[in-house]
Each structure stands twice: as C-alpha cells, then as structure tokens.
Amino acid sequence: MTRRYQTGQMTVYVLVMLFAVAAAVYFVYDAYNISNEKTRLQSTADAAAYSVAAVEARNLNIQAYSNRAMIANHVAVAQAVTLVSWTRWLHNTTRNISLVTKWIPYLGQAMTAVERVLDQSATVIEQAMRLAVTGLDGVIALISGLQDFTHVETLALARQVFEEVVEENDPQVDTAYTLTSLASFANAHTAMVGRYSPDRAYRYRGRRADQEARARSDEFRNILLESRDNFTVERNGNLDVIDLFGLFEVKIRKRGGTELARTRQREGPYYTWSAVDTLSVHTWTLHWDGIDHSEIPIGWGAAQSAQSNTRRLYNLNGIHRDEGYWKDNRTASRLAGTEYRTSRVMHNYRGMRRFSALKKDGVLNKGPGIIITLTKPSGSQGVETATDITGAEKRMKFGDQRSFLKDRMASISKARVEFHYPNDLFPRADGRREYGNLYNPYWQPSLAALTRAERLIALGELGL
Numbered sequence: 001m002t003r004r005y006q007t008g009q010m011t012v013y014v015l016v017m018l019f020a021v022a023a024a025v026y027f028v029y030d031a032y033n034i035s036n037e038k039t040r041l042q043s044t045a046d047a048a049a050y051s052v053a054a055v056e057a058r059n060l061n062i063q064a065y066s067n068r069a070m071i072a073n074h075v076a077v078a079q080a081v082t083l084v085s086w087t088r089w090l091h092n093t094t095r096n097i098s099l100v101t102k103w104i105p106y107l108g109q110a111m112t113a114v115e116r117v118l119d120q121s122a123t124v125i126e127q128a129m130r131l132a133v134t135g136l137d138g139v140i141a142l143i144s145g146l147q148d149f150t151h152v153e154t155l156a157l158a159r160q161v162f163e164e165v166v167e168e169n170d171p172q173v174d175t176a177y178t179l180t181s182l183a184s185f186a187n188a189h190t191a192m193v194g195r196y197s198p199d200r201a202y203r204y205r206g207r208r209a210d211q212e213a214r215a216r217s218d219e220f221r222n223i224l225l226e227s228r229d230n231f232t233v234e235r236n237g238n239l240d241v242i243d244l245f246g247l248f249e250v251k252i253r254k255r256g257g258t259e260l261a262r263t264r265q266r267e268g269p270y271y272t273w274s275a276v277d278t279l280s281v282h283t284w285t286l287h288w289d290g291i292d293h294s295e296i297p298i299g300w301g302a303a304q305s306a307q308s309n310t311r312r313l314y315n316l317n318g319i320h321r322d323e324g325y326w327k328d329n330r331t332a333s334r335l336a337g338t339e340y341r342t343s344r345v346m347h348n349y350r351g352m353r354r355f356s357a358l359k360k361d362g363v364l365n366k367g368p369g370i371i372i373t374l375t376k377p378s379g380s381q382g383v384e385t386a387t388d389i390t391g392a393e394k395r396m397k398f399g400d401q402r403s404f405l406k407d408r409m410a411s412i413s414k415a416r417v418e419f420h421y422p423n424d425l426f427p428r429a430d431g432r433r434e435y436g437n438l439y440n441p442y443w444q445p446s447l448a449a450l451t452r453a454e455r456l457i458a459l460g461e462l463g464l
Contacts, residue, residue, distance in 0.1 A: 038409060041374055044169040045413035046447060049372040051165045052158045052185060053415035053445035056367065059154040060417060061441035063193065063356040066143045066150075068439060070355060071224050073136045073143070075232070077305055077349055080129040080136070081273040082232045082258045084346065085303035087125050089256070089277035091118045092339075093299025126344070133305055134348040144353035151195060151356065155186050162372075172376040188368040193438070194359045196220075198352045202267030214268070216357045221260060221270060223439060224352075232258050235277060236325060249284040252298075255325035255332075263306065263351075271351030274304045274319045278332035297332035302340040305349035316340055356438050364436040369416030369448055373458045375408045412458045414448045 094115045102108040166173050194216070200207070201214035235256030242250040256277035263271045279299040285292045302316055316337040320326040326333045358364060419436035428434065436443070450458075 034409075037376075038411070040170055041173070041376060041409055042411040042413070044166055044173060045372050045374045045411040046415075047169055048162050048165045048374070049370055049413040049415035050445055050447055051161045052370050052372070053367075053417055055154060055158045055161055056185075056189065056370075057417045057443040057445045059150055059189075060193070060367075060438065060443040062150050063147060063438045064441040064443070066147050067220075067355055067357075068441075070140050070143050070353070071220075071227050071439075073140045074224050074352070075227050075229075077133050077136050078228060078232050078258050078260070078273045078275075080132050081303045081305050081346060082235075082256075082275045084126050084129050085258070085275035085277050085301050086235065086256065087118075087122045087301070088303065088343070089279065089299050089301030089336075091115070091122045092301055093279055094118050096299055126346075130346050130348075133346050137349045140353055141350075144355065147356050148195065148354065151193065155189060158185060158189075166374065170374075170376065173374050174376055185370040188370065192359060192367055193356055195354055196357055197354045198268055198270040199266065201270070204267065212359075216355075217268065217270060217352065219357065220352065220355055225260060228258070234325060241281075247286045249282075251282045252279070253282055253328055254279050255329045257320065257323050257325045259319055259323070260351075261319040265307075266351075271307075272305055272349070274302070274316065276300075276302045276316060276320050276326065276333060276336050278325070278329040278336055280329040280332045295329065295331045297329070297335055300329075300332045300336035300339065302336045302343070304340075304345055306345045306347055307350050358436065358438055365419045366436075367417035367443075369414050371412065371414045371450070371454055371458055373410065373412050375410045377408050410459070412450060412455060414450050414454065415445055416448050417443050418446045419443055 094111065098108070098111040098115045101111050194212075196213045196216040198213070198217040198220075200210040201217045203209045235254065237254040239252040239254075240249075241252060242248060254277075256275070258273060258275040259269075261269050261272050261274050277300065278297070281296040281298060283294050283296075304316075317326075317334070320333070419442055421434040421440065421442050423433070434440065
C-alpha cells in the first residue's frame with residue numbers, strides 16, 4: 001500500500017498563532033502606552049497643583065515675614081522715643097539735683113559738670129533718634145508697599161508657574177481646560193488673605209468705620225505691644241530710704257512707660273508713640289488722725305513721635321493717665337506734661353500702615369486649596385495607540401480604553417497650603433498650640449485628597 005504525505009496543514013495554525021501574538025503585542029503596547037501616559041498626566045497634574053500651592057505658601061510666608069519686619073521697626077521707633085524720654089529725664093534730674101547741691105563744695109561742681117555733659121549728650125541723642133525715626137518710618141512704608149505688590153503678584157506668578165510646569169512635564173496637555181481652576185485659585189487667594197488699613201478702623205471725615213479693619217488693626221497692635229522689650233514697656237524702680245516702723249517712711253520711686261496712642265487727626269490708638277519718665281521722693285508720716293503722704297518731684301521727661309505735618313502736641317495726661325506709673329508719681333507726671341509742651345516732637349512717623357492678615361477667625365491650619373484638571377486628546381495629537389498607528393481603530397480597540405472619556409485622557413489633582421508650627425523643634429514656653437496666622441512663616445504646600453463632590457465638579461467643568 002502506498003502512503004501519501006500531505007504538506008501545509010500547519011499553515012493554518014501558524015496564521016492563527018501569529019494573529020494571537022499580534023493581538024497580544026497590540027494589547028501590551030496599548031496597555032503600557034496608556035498606563036505610562038496616564039501616569040505622566042497625573043504626575044503633571046500633581047506637580048502643577050503642588051507648584052501653585054507652593055506659590056501660595058511662599059506668599060503667605062512673605063506676608064508673615066514682612067508683618068514681623070514692620071512690627072520690629074515699629075518697636076524700634078518706640079525704643080527711640082523711649083530713649084529720648086529717658087535722656088530728657090536723666091538730664092532734668094541731674095539739673096535739678098545740681099541746683100540743690102550747688103552750694104555744697106565739690107559735690108556742687110561735680111554735679112554741674114555732669115549736667116553739662118548730659119545736656120550735650122541729650123542734644124546729640126535727640127538729633128540721632130529723629131533721623132532714626134525718619135528712616136524707620138520709611139522702611140515701614142516700603143515693607144507695606146511690598147506686601148501690596150506680592151499680594152497681587154502672587155496671582156500672576158501662580159499662572160506663570162502653572163503653565164511652565166505643565167509645558168515642561170507634558171507638552172500635549174490642553175491647557176485651556178485649566179482656566180477655571182486658576183480663576184477659583186484667585187478667588188480663594190483673595191478670600192483667605194486681606195489687606196487692612198488702620199485708617200479705616202474708625203469713622204473719619206464722613207467715612208463709616210470698618211469693623212473688620214478695626215478687629216485686625218487691634219490684633220496687629222496687640223502683637224506689636226507684646227513685642228516690646230521690658231525697658232520700653234515700663235521703667236519702674238523702688239528704693240526704700242527710711243522706714244521707722246511705719247511711723248515715718250521715705251521712698252524713692254522711678255516710674256516710666258511707653259504707649260501707642262491716637263493722634264488729634266486720627267481715631268484709634270495706632271499712630272503715635274508716647275513715653276514718660278519720672279522720679280519722685282515720697283514720704284509717709286503717721287499722725288493721730290491718719291497718714292500724711294507727700295511727693296517731692298526730682299526729675300521728669302517725655303517724648304512723642306508724630307507726622308511731619310503735625311503742629312500741635314498731644315496731651316500726655318490723656319494718653320498715660322490710666323497707667324500705674326503715671327498715677328504713682330502724679331506730681332512729676334504733670335510737670336512732665338507741662339515741660340513737654342515746650343519740647344520738640346520726633347516728626348516723620350505715621351504710625352501703623354496697611355498690613356496683611358487672614359480674613360477668617362478661629363482655628364485655621366489649612367487653606368482652601370486649588371484643584372487642577374488636565375486633559376489631552378487621543379490619537380496623533382495626544383495619546384497615540386497601536387490601533388491609531390495601524391488605522392484599525394474603527395475595527396478593534398485594544399488597551400485600557402477606560403482611561404479615555406470622550407476620546408480624551410483626564411487627570412485631576414488637588415493641593416493646598418497648611419500651617420505647621422515645629423513644636424518638636426521650638427516648643428512654645430506656654431505649652432499652647434499655635435494655629436495658622438500671618439505672623440509666623442510656617443506655611444507649606446501639600447497635596448490633598450479629592451472629595452467625590454470636587455471630582456464631579458471638576459469633570460463637569462471639563463464637559464466630561
């Protein structure tokens with residue numbers, strides 16, 4: 001029997017296997033390409049959102065640094081005014097003692113010489129402090145203007161940084177779909193940070209008072225006052241000279257203090273530093289009908305800062321009368337007020353200026369955040385798959401087509417600023433926790449999770 005061999009029967013199987021292999025290659029290529037492009041687009045969205053949040057954090061920290069800088073310069077003005085007041089007090093005290101002791105040999109001549117030296121020193125110090133106050137007020141005005149600039153510049157810088165990050169990471173992104181996100185960022189930025197002027201805190205020339213400006217100005221002023229050094233706040237001292245079992249007592253009281261007060265032109269205690277220093281001898285004598293107290297003023301001095309166009313001096317009694325150092329040496333305080341009317345004001349200080357502060361009250365550690373939505377098309381203009389290359393997109397779809405919505409790939413990311421005070425490195429002495437503010441520069445950017453509502457809103461803006 002003759003056997004017949006047939007050839008070509010494996011061709012069918014080979015063709016089937018080649019088709020399966022080709023399909024697998026198509027699928028793997030598409031899956032890899034789409035996954036890679038999706039990861040790239042998401043990374044771009046995260047980088048863009050984080051970069052915009054970093055711009056916001058930078059602005060908040062600049063505002064905090066500049067607020068601290070303004071406060072430091074305001075305190076320096078207070079120190080200058082305090083130094084002039086203290087120098088005047090020291091000169092007047094030495095002069096009064098010299099008048100009393102001029103008949104005493106040697107001591108009188110010594111006190112006269114000291115009084116002449118202090119007279120010349122006081123003149124030099126006053127001139128130097130006037131120049132210092134003028135310079136410090138100029139620095140305060142410059143810092144306030146810088147805050148205005150950075151507050152507005154942040155919006156333009158955020159847009160520029162966003163566009164550069166997207167272009168460098170993924171040029172195929174259609175940036176037109178991000179305009180609404182930047183607009184919402186601008187709204188969130190202006191809703192979070194405000195610019196406040198003490199001039200609007202109280203009614204002035206028919207203009208109504210702004211209660212929010214008053215609250216923020218009072219907050220700024222309180223922080224400013226708490227930043228003063230002890231010598232500026234109060235200059236008090238006591239010396240017990242004689243104490244005869246309560247029958248007769250002699251004490252020397254040194255008193256002094258510096259306050260931030262209103263002016264004749266402006267309401268609100270934001271505009272002038274006023275300092276008073278006094279020295280008195282107090283005696284208490286026990287009589288059958290009670291205790292007789294008397295005060296002998298020894299020395300007094302005062303100083304104030306004001307705008308250059310001020311011609312009238314401010315009433316020291318109206319500024320300091322409620323303070324203990326004014327009441328303790330009441331006679332010497334009145335003499336300081338009387339003498340001050342013939343003294344010179346330290347001009348060219350306009351007081352508190354416009355400053356930045358958070359608009360929201362209460363506990364705040366996180367900003368509103370920004371949501372970035374990026375898309376890029378499929379096909380030759382964007383994400384190109386194997387089916388696009390072969391022209392078989394109408395016949396078969398390989399890869400993860402769920403990554404496309406209406407033939408576009410989309411990614412959404414959210415970032416925000418957060419306030420983190422480094423308690424582990426710099427624990428507060430009072431043990432309290434510090435929340436978000438514009439007086440400490442501890443703002444930093446952070447990515448945040450999207451809520452379902454935010455995701456749906458973002459997709460709705462894209463028309464997906």
